[in-house]
Amino acid sequence: MLQLLADLARWLTGPAQWQGPEGIAVRLLEHLEYSLLATLAGAALALPLGLLIGHTRRFAFLAINLAGFGRALPTVGLVTLVFLAGGLSMWPVYVALIALAVPVIVTNTYAGMTAVDPDVTDAARGVGMTGPQVLFKVELPLALPLVMTGLRLAMIQVVSTATIAAYVSFGGLGRYIFDGLAQRDLVQVLGGAVLVALVAVLLDLAMAGLQRSLFRNRPADAR
């Protein structure tokens, strides 16, 4: 066990390990690229949808059921399926990651919108605001904390799952896990796992910090 930890430390800190196209630095950047692109694309799809459902209160069943569906859908199966159907490209990875991000963001955006006090939106309409004005000047700012929580959750899940890029022969930190498993090289597998876990935890902390500094001027109950 101790020997393993020592090997792991050596693997993580070895200078050779960080250089070249197979190095940790490159894999780290690849991993971040996949995760950030997928989260952004997911947000671009899910935010308007969530806002629309929350604003009109129509198709609410969609927002609610999407969450359950998203939780139940096995991502590994989805990647494999799109890969077999579409061939070798980054598509399977992005499709699967976006499918993972969208439900979380839609549901949280919708939840944030429904949590807005109806008296407030009524008052906004009462002073003559148009629908879009109510949405962007009243509902969205009030719903923002929950929307951010949704984005954070989506981001973490996407970072965790981006390891599957390596499953369909692309890069990212998952490379070490899959290569290591194939080569029966436990140290490499553990190294990859530690790195992914670190990236996920650190990104979540960064997002939490960002969220806190964005909403610093809010009364405590709005958080």
Added chain:
Amino acid sequence: MTVLTLDHLSIAVPAVLCGLVIALPLAVVAHRVRMLRGVILGVSNVLFTIPSLAFFVLLLPVTGLTRSTAITGLTIYTLVVLIRNTVEGLDSVPADAREASLAMGSRPLRTLLTVELPLALPVIMAGVRVATVMTISLVSVASYIGYGGLGQLFTDGFQRSYTTPVIAGVLLTLLLAVLADGLLVTVQYLCTPWTRHRTTAARTKRTGAVPRTKPEEV
């Protein structure tokens, strides 16, 4: 196929049950001791951010390449949902109910078991449902370490470049999740007869309030 489905359940069910056994006492502690609440919720949150595949792999040196690796990893994942919902459920129990029970001479443990936990059950069950559906979907990740239940169909289909087992795997996983969720809803319905009356009451109250009359209109 039946074997794989049973295999899937033999990983998911113990994981959720172990999760409950660990989460309930921790949640009670978090509910009672304010100082520990942040610590317990924080730690379970951090554990949840660790990617599932990484988790299974990190457990390998401890538990070896066995089924318990998959179960342990999934158990830890259920904790965050179960603990958070149980704490919220216990928080939602009216203080009056607890105090009435204590005043009638029940010891705190008895009050917890016969008054607080049953009243918190709807919220706790909501957590159990989320945890179960999530776990059933995550079991397939364990196919990388050889114990994935229906997830084996994905690796199988991938290696043979054959979509049928993959589609079957995805559909069966979804079906299993839906069935498990329905089962839990039924269990909750049977276990909490007092909420049925209250839900209808709340529903009529809610629909009654739909044309919200503002004071100036009255």
